Amino acid sequence: MNELIRVWKEVDIKDIEGHLLIVGLTSADCSNCRELGINYSTAASCSKCGTDFKYIASRSKEIRKIKEKRPDLIFIDLEDYKKVVGFIKAKGFF
Numbered sequence: 001m002n003e004l005i006r007v008w009k010e011v012d013i014k015d016i017e018g019h020l021l022i023v024g025l026t027s028a029d030c031s032n033c034r035e036l037g038i039n040y041s042t043a044a045s046c047s048k049c050g051t052d053f054k055y056i057a058s059r060s061k062e063i064r065k066i067k068e069k070r071p072d073l074i075f076i077d078l079e080d081y082k083k084v085v086g087f088i089k090a091k092g093f094f
C-alpha cells in the first residue's frame with residue numbers, strides 16, 4: 001500500500017531556486033525568471049530563460065496527480081521551500 005509522506009532531506013536551496021517549476025491552478029511558473037503559463041505536464045525547461053527543471057512544487061493539494069505526470073522531477077513542499085527562502089532572505093544571505 002503506497003501512500004505519500006514528506007521526507008526531510010538536506011538540499012541546496014540555490015539549486016532548487018534556479019530549477020523549480022511551481023504548479024498553480026491550471027499552469028505552472030518558473031521560479032528562476034517568473035515566466036508564467038508553463039505546461040507542467042510536458043515542459044522539460046523554461047522557454048524564456050532556458051533553465052532545465054529538476055524540482056516541482058504545487059500550490060494545490062493535487063500532489064499525487066502531479067507526481068504521476070512528472071516522475072522525472074523531485075517533488076518538494078512549497079511551504080517548506082518558502083519558509084527556508086524567507087529565513088535566508090531575512091538573514092541577508094541572498
Ligand SMILES: [Zn+2]
Nearest residue numbers: 030033046049
Ligand atoms: Zn524561466
